[in-house]
Amino acid sequence: MDCKELSAAYLTDDLVVEILSRLPFKSFSRFKCVCKAWLAFSSDPHYSQKLPKVTNGFFYQDRHNSAIQFVSLSEHARGFDGTLSFLPGYEHLEFVDCCNGLVLCEYRSNYTSRDIFRFIVCNPATQEWKILPDTQRKPDGFDYTTKLSFDPSRSPHSYVFNFHNERGPYNFTFGVTQVEIFSSCKSTWLVDKTLWDPKNNDLSVNGRPHVFIDGLLHVHTDRDVLVLDKLETGSMGIPLCNWTIMLPLHKNDCTVDHCVRGCLGQSSGILHYAVAEEDGCTILIWSHDYYDPYMWTITHRLNMKDAFGRDDFVHYEEGFIWACDYEIIALDLEREVIFLFDEKTNKLLSYGISTGKLSEIKDSPHWYFHYVPCYLKLPEPELVYDDVSGLFAAPL
Incomplete structure (x- = not known):
């Protein structure tokens, strides 16, 4: 043969x-x-x-205790350093985000200037890390939402997006004034102000889980989903392409906080969205049609009454703002599971989509970040040619 x-x-x-x-x-x-x-x-x-089997789990951090912790969902987590103790100054790290195996932290100690951001990107599975160049904070009156984007099947390079949200009286958010973009390919921060419309701008990016699919970043705003494209050209200073996707069950009067309680996810490269119905008794999982920004199709209806054994899920704040007593933390549709946090019992839970079974993972009130490891090595930045020295070197 x-x-x-x-x-x-x-x-x-x-x-x-x-x-x-x-x-x-x-x-x-x-x-x-x-x-x-x-x-x-x-x-x-x-x-x-x-x-x-994958060694997935959740990172979390007690804001009153700077230690970063990890709760594993698998028995294969032996040798995995969930405290990130391999990082310099890990006692002073604030967990910011994670995406497809990489983790983003902000370094802050008593000696760190309040005028700068200092981020570290690391891979806990390989214990590699890189410190990003410092970038400036603006004066008081701004909130910052930072997202990490990485897709090892598409590129070994990662991106960090630092959205500047202007804050007005009573902490009312006016909208995104600019976004700083860091590319591991170029190792530099660039600024894009094209999202800002001074005449009509109430686009505000929030901290809900984001999704990075086929080079497109999908982030929650207070009303819909903002999509950013052309990340490769954005790292060269060319403005990003962007558009919005209207969420299903969107309420123009915002009496139902779908934008706050819903959760983005992906399966087989398709954007999904999970959100509780108004009475909280059912979670709907929607699949998005890429070619029609208004087309969503329901793929699952999950019965929360049977799972929790109760039907009193909602309450009304200030007489008219609807809120649900559980929160959707993450979707893992490839393993047919979603993750919830029950605010009544302060428990992190998993729900089997096919079994309808609710299982306890962790008993503690935290903000959890779903993590799946990746063993791809962190790449070196591209070398650029210096006309003066006649040498190739990494950009500063």
Whole structure:
């Protein structure tokens, strides 16, 4: 038999999965970062059960105690440093965000100037880290929402978006005045002010979970979803392309806080959105049609009455603002699970979409960040040519 016939191109999917299933998890995680076909096996219900299991879990941090903690959802987490103790000054880190295996923290101690942001991007699975160049805070009157974007199946480079939200009287947010963009490819911060419209701007990015799909950043605003495109050109100073997607069940009068309580997610490269109905007894999961920004299709109806064993989920603040007693923290649709935080019992919970079973993960009131590891090495920044020295060097 010709050796060429043994090429992976001639192997059936069943044989490829059988080979991959014999790999250590760390090796499988690296391989699927460079092969989209192998990555797709992870989300295929027929094959995913045979593949090495992921060591996913949740990062969290007590604001009264600077220690970063990790709660694992898998028995395969041995040797994983969830406290990020490999980072310099880890006792003074504030957890900011995570995305597809990378983690973003802000360094702040008693000696750190209040006029600067100092961010660190790290990979807890490989214990690699890089300190980003400092960037300036504005004077009082601004809130900041910072997002990390990374997709190992698309590029080894990551992006950090620091949205500047102007704050008015009574902490009312006027909107985004600008966004700072950091690219690990160029290792520099750039500013984009094209989101700001001084005549009509009430676009405000909030801290709800975001989604990074096929090079597109999807972030929650107070009304809908803001999509940012052309990140590669944005890292070169060219304004980002952007548009908005109207959320399903949007209420123009904002009497129902879908924008605050809903949660974005993705499955097989498709944007999803989960939100509780007005009585809180049912969670709807919607799938978005990429080619029609107004088209959403319901894929799941989840019965919370049976899961919690109660039906009193909502209360009204100040007589008219609706609020639900549980919050949707994260979606993991590829493993058919969503994660909730029950504010009545202060418990982090998992809900099996196919089983309808509610399980306790952690008993503590925190803000949790869902984390799935990635074993791809952090890349070095691109080298640029210096006309004066005649040498190639990393940008400052």
